[in-house]
Every structure is written in structure tokens, then in C-alpha cells.
Amino acid sequence: MKSKDKALYLAILFFTAIVWMITAISGGGAGEFFLEITADGKSIKSVELSGIEPGASITLHEGGGMNELLISGNAVRMISSDCPGGDCLKMAPLVSERGAIVCLPHRLVIKLRRKDEDRNSGGIDAISY
């Protein structure tokens, strides 16, 4: 430790605290999740989680098999699958953007995404009405 170390560490702490306060006030972290389902690399559908009633399930017929997803609150789980091995049933429930539920035999990837540029129509070029 040298003479001015303490001052510099305090400055870093102060800066981090200010950034933390700004983000806490602006509430930038809040946002709704989208359930995104891709099969064979192609997006099949992307659904706003809040639009799905809690306890509802989504049945998918992809890759020559069947998978069933259960939506409960903010968590998504694979509850049934006829894939060999059933590895996808053992995967942790999805609650955030991190991670994914994968069913390799059926080439399915289920993810949650926070960002959806189409939602505020910023990513939409035109609306048909």
C-alpha cells in the first residue's frame, strides 16, 4: 500500500456505487422475458412469458418427436419428452437468459431472452393493418 492507494480505491468504490445507484433508479434491469424456441437452428416462435398463463404447457412436435414445456410464473421446464435418454427433462428450469434447455435428439433449443427489439416496435420496419 502506498500513500495514495487508499484514495484511488475509494474513488473506484465511489464510481461503482454511483453507477449502481443510477441503474437501480432507472430500473434498467427490469424487463419481461421472451420464451424463444428454435428447432434445427430456426426460430419457431418467440412468446412473451407474461402472455402465457401460469401452469400452461406448450406442446412441440419437432424433430419427429414430442416435447412438452411447462410455464410456471417466470420459470420454464421441460416436463415430458419422448426423446431417447430424456436428458432434456433433467435440465435446470429456465429462469433467466443464462442457459438453455436443449433436446438434442429433437434438435430443440429453448431459451429465455430479455431483449426483444420487436416489442417496442423499434425493430419492426412496418406494421400491417
Added chain:
Amino acid sequence: MRHKTSPGIQTFLAFLLSAVFAAGLFYRLSAGEGLKMNTRSRESIAMDTVVRVSVTSDKTPEELDGILDGVFELIERLDGKLSMHNATSEISLVNANAGREAVRVSPETAEVLRSALEITRLTDGAFDPTIGPVTALWQAGDAKKTRHELPSDSEILEALSLVDGKSLKETAPNEFYLAREGMRLDLGGIAKGYVSAAVRNFLESAGVESALIDLGGNVLAVGSRPNGEPWRIGVQHPLQSRGAPICSMSVENASVITAGVYERFVEIGGKRYTHIFDPRTGRPIEGNLLSVSVVAADPTIGDALSTAFMVMGENRSKLLLKELPGVETVFVSDKGSTPTVTATGGIIGLKVLNRASVNAERHEEQR
């Protein structure tokens, strides 16, 4: 050793410069052509609606402005032929001579009428360009002449007797004849589609490869976004304000044309009736379909089909869709608390937005 005289640093700088150069070259190659692209957009009122056209190409902004001038001239010219509100239009002339004689029309108008008759045959009369008397009876979408009571059954029957697509005939090339007096063409369900197709052809012959044509919500995506991604086109949420999408999809070189019950309506005795009429009952359509969006390469077909599908309902539409390769559809129906989106299998990159539910089954129409 000062570093400005250090050959070591000079070697590094030389290396750095070549690395930057290589990186730049790599980026340029990976990003495709490095030509400067310009985008020009224009929004104006035409065909009784808001028309928005946006074009992107490597031409100069001035050249693009010239192209946009041409686009809006073209729209005005075609509207002058196809509008039924304009007494001097070719359509009004055909109407005025109903039951009397055939009227020679321009090749463009003839093309629209032929397409209209084709869709009438295809949809077994669910779309009918001779719906005019029924529309006039209900005065949908015309604020000036509001009705205070519902049309009587006999009035509806009388109007309905004048609705018959089969009585519109092309007696000689480009000469059209309405068989009975009082018959009235109403191309509201097909004209905008045809005009947007004409605009696309005009833009393509002018060398524009990326453009978005929005004729009052009838969207035609020409090519892809300037950056090569597909266009993202939304479908209006039937219960929310204009501009709020219920879902969106990726579209390239195709039109997205929506017919919806919310779009225009007539209010009679405090109750709202949609402007979409069933050519077989002469009454506003019923059922739980809120809107139908048709994605098709040909906007003329897409426009007419969207109206026809509203009349036919979801199930009959899906039967017909099986015979129409390349035509995809997004149905929005009222099935409880939130509108439900059902898309056919060929819709790419569907995203359901703004508190709607989605029909989870993927449809089997896929190739």
C-alpha cells in the same frame, strides 16, 4: 534509448499498421460491398390513406427523390383509374354503364379486374368485386352518410341480388361489362394490393433492390433490409392502438396484407359493424376472427385473399391454403381473454408480442 529512435518500436508500429490494414480488409470483405447506400423515405396521403415508401440503393439521394416522385405519380395515376369514389375513374365508368354497355378500360384496370375475377372463382365468391351495392347500403367507412337503423331484410336482399361476380364479363380484350343495371364494382379489397405491386415493378425497373411500400397498412417488402437481413413486419394488435403489434415476422420479397374487423366500421344505433361484408349474406361478417394477414409474393392476390379469408373463417381458409403454395397466413382470433395468433407453417421468425397467446401447435401445411 528514447523510444522515438527505437527500431523495436518502429517494427511494432509497422506490424501494427499492417495488422490494422489486414483487419480493415477482412472487415470490408466480410461485410460485403463497401458501396455507400442511401435511403430516402416519403410519406403522403394517397388513395384515401397514408402511403409511406422507403427506398434504399447506391444511387444518390437526389436520384432516389426522383424515383419517389415517380412512385407517387404512379399511385395517383392508378388511383384515378381504380377509385370508385372518383366519378371519372374507369371503374366508375364501368359502374355507370352497368346493364347498358361494355366499357373499354386501360390494361392496368383490366389486369386488376381479371385478378379479382380469378380470386372470386378461387374463393367461391367469398371475395367479390361486385360487392358495391352492399357496401353502399351499409355505408361502411363513409362518415358523411351514417345510418341510424339497420338495413331491412328486403333492402339487403335487393342489394344482394346485384352482387354477382359472374355477371362481370370481359366481352372483348380490356372491355368489361356489368350485366345488370345497379351493379357496382368496389375494388377496395384488391386495388391497394395491385397498386403496391405496380410500385414494386416501377422500383425494380428503376434499379432499387431494397424498399418498403406501405399503402395504408398494406405492406410490401421489396428485397431485404439494406443490411441484408429480412424485413421485420408486424401485424396490428386488434385491441390496441395503431402501431402496437400483436406479432411480427421476417419477410423478404413478399407482401403482408391484413384484413381486420377493427380497421373500419360503421356504427348503427350504437353498435359497431365491420366494413367487411359477406357477399353471400349481404351482412357484415361474424365469427371470432379478428384479423387475417396474408403473406404472398403477389400483393394483388394477397389483398383479395385477406378479405376472402375473413369471410371464409379460419377453418375453410386453411383448406383453401393447402391449394395455394407460397401463400402463408397469420390468423388473429378472439378465443377468450387474449387474442390468439395462429400462423401457418411457412411464416418465418414469428414473434408473438404484446400480451397475446399463441396457438402452440405448429401446422402441418409445411412442405
Added chain:
Amino acid sequence: MRSRTEKTAILALFSALALAAGMIESWFPLPFPGVRLGLANVFPLLALIIFGAGEAVAVAAVRLCMSFLLAGNPFALACSIGGLLCSLPLSILLYKKFGTDLSVTAISAASATAFNAGQIAVVAALTSEPAILAYAPVILSVGAVTGISVGYLADKIRNRLSLEKRALPTKETPASK
């Protein structure tokens, strides 16, 4: 006084190690592709305290270009440029002005914070999604810890190099003489 060859070799080694460190740290999942903890920054820092500001910029720039050429991720390149634009001037300034009163560890912590702030700003601008700023406090905190570790490491390496090579300049002679 060290030979030119020796200096060139050491700087080349630093650049190569920085590149390797950058690739290793990209294995760790972070909320956004391209955002880095800044482990690789140990080498520009070393170049700064052993040779000088120009050498630090050179090592950072070479690593940047090389990793872009190898991974071809313009997003990561933009992130790193944004981070370095903040961190390099700050660490050079701190080292030149207050080098005698500040430990390498503290300078590194400050530099890491600046690096991450710059990165986040670039990501927020590129994605035009201010929601990602929610991750800023986490990234900044983790980054400060990394920065301290990186600084400690750099200090040790510097001492080791100084012990073995008596000719190497000490911290009091930042620019080679």
C-alpha cells in the same frame, strides 16, 4: 541497458501472452459476447511499468488486432476498443503523475474499472438497449477484483524480471533511458 532485440522479444512475448490470456478468458461466460474481464490487460500494464506508455499502447493494439483477425468478432473488437480508450489513458496518467504514490495494484484496479465502463458504454450504444446497464455494477465489481489480481500479478512479474535482469529499469524510470 537492454538490447533492442531483448526489448522487441519481450514486447512480442507480452503481445502473444495477452492474446492467449484474452482467448482463455473468453471461455468464461459473461452476459454479453465480447465483454471481457480484462485479464489480458496485465500485459499492457507490464509494458507500461517496464518500458513506457508507447509500448503499453503497442501491446494493447497488437493484441486487439490479432484477436480480431483470429476471432473475427467486430462486436468484441468494438468492446475492447471502447474499454481500452478509457483504461489506457487513465493508467498512463496515473502511472506518470502519481507513480511514486500509487501501487501497481491500485492503478490496475482503476484501469480495470475504466475498461469495463468503456466496454459497457459501447455495448449499450451498439445494442441501443439501455437495459444492459443493469449488469454494469456486477461487471464493474467483478472487474475491479480482476483488476486487483492483475495488478498484483503484474507487480510480481515485474519484480521477478527486475531480479533476474538487473539492467531492467525500475519503476522510477518508466520510459526507457
